[in-house]
Amino acid sequence: MRVTDDPLIPVMQGDEGKVIPKSNAQYGEVDYKMLEKNAKAKCILVCALGPNEYSHISGCTTTKQIWGILVNAQEGTPQLRKFGIARLCTKYEAFKMESGESLQDIITRFIIIVNGVVSLGKIC
The missing domain is CATH 4.10.860 (DNA Excision Repair, Uvrb; Chain A)
Incomplete structure (x- = not known):
């Protein structure tokens, strides 16, 4: 997983072959490891920031969102x-x-x- 990727969400095959998100009760060991990686990446990014940068990303829920804001703040448009x-x-x-x-x-x-x-x- 890279911080530039969308977060991995545990999914399963639903009716008619549709892919649907799993409920928390259906998570397995692999799903928890995947979620743990995203949480670790987010924690590393957040902990490396000072108060000014943190205020820009405090509302982000994914590492991809955080990374996008940080890249834009550093490199600009x-x-x-x-x-x-x-x-x-x-x-x-x-x-x-x-x-x-x-x-x-x-x-x-x-x-x-x-x-x-x-x-x-x-x-x-």
Whole structure:
């Protein structure tokens, strides 16, 4: 199971071959293990978040919903990504030492710009 997949819901064959969800009383060991995996994945995602991120996902019921919100919050919409790439590429191309800046500050600032561009999937 991946967090990008829909949650696995225990199902069974119903009348006329239709697939219907099982009731809790019909769950078996395999069903409980499947549900446990989803709960663990959700717990890992929720526990890794700070209070600001948690407020965005507190209403989510599945790991897929949580993951979608987190990806959108980090990467943004395609338009925001393009804007972010353009902004960072401009900073990269215009990069120069500022007055009174130490070598360590220059390197740190440069690494932040490069990492930002790479995280958005672009190389200037």
